[in-house]
Amino acid sequence: MSPDKPLTARQAAAEQTRQKLLAAAVAEFSQRPYSEVTVGGIAKAAGVAHGLVSHHFQGKQGAYAAAVDAVYQQIRAAEDGPVAVAVRDQVRQRFRAFLSFVAEHPDTALNLVLAAGRDQAFVTQREYGLRMLAGLLGLDRDHPAVAAVLGSFADATEGLTASWLRQGRPFTVDAMVEAFCALLAGAIRAARELDASLDVTEALEQL
Structure with a gap:
């Protein structure tokens, strides 16, 4: 079906x-933790039949992966706001957007974003963020x-x-941003210790 073609009433309802x-x-x-969430609980909260969770997400794991993706899309949208000119400001902007989001949604952060383990949805989102960061710093x-x-570092x-x-949250968001930058700088210096031929001077200067 063409992406421009309007949805039918049935498709819109689905x-x-x-x-x-x-x-x-x-x-x-x-x-709540993953182990305490049930397909029935999700269906009840949505006000729909139990079987529709499996129909749309192939069960609990699929619903979990979709939830991780949905939350990270919100985080990415915040991170991808108006772009600062200097790299150091872009890095701090991304860190600040992430920290501001989790500060506003602590339960989501603790039970979903930061407790996602190594589920593939989490791994994919984490890798996206690290590649974006490496690209900004020329690494x-x-x-x-x-x-x-x-x-x-992650x-x-x-x-x-x-x-x-x-x-x-005993520290300000700005203090946390600078702590993130300090950890990142330390990680970059550690990379040079692992491989002395690696030139990280420019990356460090941009922080």
């Missing part, structure tokens, strides 16, 4: 049901040393963010 289920899945996975994401340290910032939220 899409409306899917969106209701997606919103319910985001809410359910945001409020080769596929270089073994860069890949290793950026993965460690682990560290996710852990720091979770701790920050659980403690009631």
